Amino acid sequence: ISRQRYWGAPIPIIHCPSCGLVAVPERDLPVLLPEDVDFSPQGVSPLARHEAFVNVACPSCGGPARRETDTMDTFVDSSWYFLRYLSPHDDRQPWPPEAAERWVPVDTYSGGIEHAVLHLMYARFITKVLFDLGLVTFTEPFKRLVNQGMVYFKGGAFSKSRGNVVEPLPLIEQWGADSVRLAMMFASPPEDDMDWASVSMSGVHKWLGRVWRAVHRAAEVSAGGDGSADDELRRFTHRTVKGVTSDLERIGFNVAISKLMTLTNELQHALDSGVRGAAARDAAEGLVLLLAPMAPHIAEELWHEALGHSTLASMERWPTWDERLARENEVVLVVQVDGKVRDRITVPADADEAACLEAARSSERVRRYLGGAGEVRAVVRPPRLVNFVTR
Known part of the structure; x- marks a missing residue:
């Protein structure tokens, strides 16, 4: 060292x-x-x-x-810095035991894969030494490790030496910081490599325009409307809150953004269909609060200017959902023959094995592939999958 x-x-x-x-x-x-x-x-x-x-x-x-x-080596210097964060101004001890009990080990640690054989090795080794000395109660410093992928452009990874880096300020001036941030998060999962050429600023920017218009419309509509349409929008909002919360917890930013895009479309469609009052406003407020961590500028503007709140969206409690409303009424059953997808069928969310099997066997497309097969075995995972095995 x-x-x-x-x-x-x-x-x-x-x-x-x-x-x-x-x-x-x-x-x-x-x-x-x-x-x-x-x-x-x-x-x-x-x-x-x-x-x-x-x-x-x-x-x-x-x-x-x-x-x-x-x-x-500087990797030794940084081998326990996360523990010092617990009490950086304490000159009597490196960290107070009661703070360590509450805050560590680290829940999620994000860093490049290039640190795996140096910084992380030292951090794990020192943590095990501290455990043997009785100074901490855990042997692994990080519960979860997230290695972000590389950004590629013009034949190689972003590199100043290659001259293929993209300056962010001109993009921010043209599209706004929220659009740039969302476009990068939507392009690929954080752990995957990303091709910069596939990043669409214009697509995300247009979506934010739809968000802006939909939230303003929802804030302006009066009470009343179609009860069944209201209920459907309310259920969709609760499903989105549940789904986006799960996606963010597992750092699936691109999937979370996709769900918010779908909620935007559903809100616009509901408003066009006559939805009014609480259902529309709840959907708009949920959309803004779910969007806030990823697009804070437009979220704060909408929270104040359109929805009329005096507080900060970033200081609001995270939206919650009613499990009864978040439960899907129908799901898509994937039907395979020998592992290859042959049809997708909509079935009730509570469909059991018998119901899934009956729906799969009633499919014309599936019957064509099973036509000349002899003995057929069915593997059923209700309500999402049926796989017919003919070999």
Whole structure:
């Protein structure tokens, strides 16, 4: 873990001719780097040439000794920084045990895959050492690791040396920060590589325009309307709140945005169909609050200007859903023959194995593929899948 360079945490060891390796006493910690250092290349590290830093008295025998001049690799420095976040200004202890009990291990840790064999290895090793010492109650520092993918453009990953990077400011000036942010999140899952050429600013920008118009319309409509249409919009809103919440928790931003696009379409269609009052406003408010983490500027504007709230959308409680309303009435049953999809059929959400099997066997398309088959075995996973096995 040692490096022959100036930048890094000094290794707190003193080399004594009589006593051998002696640890720097706790009263003398931390060992600070000297500031009057000559960085010119002379074959040895800058610290090794700094006499005032190197020459010290042995803490054990008091005789002349030399301080260790190697520094620790920066990955060692960052191996427990997440614990120091618990109490960065506490000069009595590295972290309070009661804070560690509440806040760590880290729930979700996001970083590039290039750190897997260095930073993460050190962090895991140090955490296990701390556990053995009784300083923490867990052996793994991070519950969940998310490695984001690379962005590719013009034949390679974004790189200043390749000259294929895209400056964000011109895009923000043209499309707005919300559109740029949403377009990147919608283009691919965070853990996948992304082709910049496939990122559509205009598509997302047009959708935000539809959001703007739909929310304003919902805020302006009067009470009353078609009861059945109101109920359908209300159920769809609750399903969207449940789905987007789940998507965000698993960092499925692109799927969450897709659901919000669908809710926008449903709200517009409901307004065109005569939906009024609470159902329309609830859908609009849910749409804005679900959108707020990903497009905060337009969400705050709509929350204040269109919906008339005096609070910040970002400070509101996250929308909740009624499980009875969020439950789907119908689902799509996928029917396969020997693992290949041959039809998709709408069935009740509570369809059991017998109902799914009957619906699958009644499909004309499926019967064509089963026509000459002899004994057929059916694998049923109600209410989503039926697979007929003929081989």
